[in-house]
Amino acid sequence: MEIKVRIQLPYEVEWVIGKIRDAGYEAFAVGGCVRDTLLGRTPEDWDVTTSARPEAVKAIFERTVDTGLQHGTVTVLKNRKGYEVTTYRIDGEYHDGRHPDSVEFTPNLLEDLKRRDFTINAMAYSHETGIVDEFGGMEDLKAGIVRCVGRPEDRFTEDALRLLRALRFSAQLGFEIEESTYAAIKTIAPNLAKVSKERVQAELTKLLLSAHPERILLLKETGLSAQIVPGFDAVFAPALFSELSRLPAEKPLRWAGFLLCQSAKQAEAVLKGLKMDNETIGNVSRMIEGAKETLPLEKPAVRRAMSRYTPYQLEGALKLKELMGSPDVEEIRRLREEIIRDGDCVSLKEMAVKGRDLLEAGVERGPMVGEILNHLFDLVLLHPEKNDRELLLKEARRL
Numbered sequence: 001m002e003i004k005v006r007i008q009l010p011y012e013v014e015w016v017i018g019k020i021r022d023a024g025y026e027a028f029a030v031g032g033c034v035r036d037t038l039l040g041r042t043p044e045d046w047d048v049t050t051s052a053r054p055e056a057v058k059a060i061f062e063r064t065v066d067t068g069l070q071h072g073t074v075t076v077l078k079n080r081k082g083y084e085v086t087t088y089r090i091d092g093e094y095h096d097g098r099h100p101d102s103v104e105f106t107p108n109l110l111e112d113l114k115r116r117d118f119t120i121n122a123m124a125y126s127h128e129t130g131i132v133d134e135f136g137g138m139e140d141l142k143a144g145i146v147r148c149v150g151r152p153e154d155r156f157t158e159d160a161l162r163l164l165r166a167l168r169f170s171a172q173l174g175f176e177i178e179e180s181t182y183a184a185i186k187t188i189a190p191n192l193a194k195v196s197k198e199r200v201q202a203e204l205t206k207l208l209l210s211a212h213p214e215r216i217l218l219l220k221e222t223g224l225s226a227q228i229v230p231g232f233d234a235v236f237a238p239a240l241f242s243e244l245s246r247l248p249a250e251k252p253l254r255w256a257g258f259l260l261c262q263s264a265k266q267a268e269a270v271l272k273g274l275k276m277d278n279e280t281i282g283n284v285s286r287m288i289e290g291a292k293e294t295l296p297l298e299k300p301a302v303r304r305a306m307s308r309y310t311p312y313q314l315e316g317a318l319k320l321k322e323l324m325g326s327p328d329v330e331e332i333r334r335l336r337e338e339i340i341r342d343g344d345c346v347s348l349k350e351m352a353v354k355g356r357d358l359l360e361a362g363v364e365r366g367p368m369v370g371e372i373l374n375h376l377f378d379l380v381l382l383h384p385e386k387n388d389r390e391l392l393l394k395e396a397r398r399l
């Protein structure tokens with residue numbers, strides 16, 4: 001079915017589609033960009049699907065990158081941006097539940113749309129044809145439904161990543177998962193074990209950063225949570241999930257909120273299992289630790305916290321405390337502001353005495369230097385006015 005609607009395409013996409021058409025082939029914007037534009041969302045990227053073979057696409061454009069020739073994808077460069085142009089294709093048999101054993105090019109757009117995962121992702125658009133919608137994508141888009149193209153069990157069996165994509169789109173768009181699609185997710189859930197942990201992590205991160213992070217609970221309801229990494233099933237604490245959307249959509253914060261019922265160590269193990277980058281693991285772990293630490297409402301304690309966590313981690317920990325209903329956060333923030341305003345010393349680097357000064361004052365090189373520094377630092381955290389070179393050296397001599 002062709003639906004006569006006019007979509008605003010970016011200039012570069014019009015240019016790419018126009019050049020391919022001028023060379024005598026078909027070309028359409030397709031997939032996520034059509035879906036998002038119809039929803040009034042800004043697409044992350046624009047994909048083009050075409051009847052032209054990759055060699056033909058390369059011959060049409062001056063500047064291209066061979067992104068995935070065996071899958072028919074060429075990236076066309078225009079105005080310093082890249083546009084993926086993929087030849088219409090039929091995916092061959094899937095044996096590993098993740099990658100088609102082969103792909104076959106086809107001159108038929110409908111064959112290409114049929115291989116796509118969900119009806120809302122299986123629409124193509126060009127100014128000439130309007131929206132090409134063979135699977136009721138427009139209707140599902142209006143009704144807010146995620147529905148497989150074709151038989152759900154077959155589609156999830158072919159590619160188990162789609163199990164998570166269904167949940168992720170539901171969370172990003174606020175859509176319901178259609179009944180038979182949902183039933184198939186439950187049935188095929190064990191196949192998720194075949195998907196690489198990096199890809200699982202990337203989908204879960206998108207889900208957590210979405211407008212509906214609370215839908216992470218669907219993992220539990222569908223049985224997918226048991227297939228993610230050991231220990232993952234234990235992290236479900238639904239009471240807090242409804243609050244997750246109050247956290248800014250930042251990767252460490254949303255993950256920390258999700259894992260808040262775990263110890264920092266357990267959270268680290270889950271994230272390591274998911275091949276998360278070390279920087280994020282560190283921030284999540286520290287935020288959880290900070291959130292669980294009792295923080296007395298007095299400046300020395302707040303200074304100490306400021307010395308032990310980066311500003312980003314401490315603020316994250318405070319946001320998590322708020323999520324848990326702590327009434328103290330506002331006061332802690334106020335104390336922190338005053339400490340910053342007064343320029344109180346909150347790190348060894350800011351202390352008026354350094355290791356070098358102690359050596360010059362005759363302290364023997366060795367563990368003693370660190371011990372004295374730490375003692376002086378404790379003193380300064382308690383009495384910031386004592387962050388004075390002479391005063392501290394005097395104190396050091398007393399030790």
Ligand code: ATP
Pocket residue numbers: 030031032033044045047115116117118121122159161162
């Ligand atoms: P986003 O870019 O927001 O993640 P998207 O729908 O554009 O969402 P992409 O991964 O960019 O998703 O894929 C582009 C299109 O390719 C999809 O809209 C869909 O038509 C198709 N597609 C992607 N991954 C799969 C898959 N695993 N199975 C079937 N079709 C897929």
Ligand code: MG
Pocket residue numbers: 032033044045
């Ligand atoms: Mg996309």
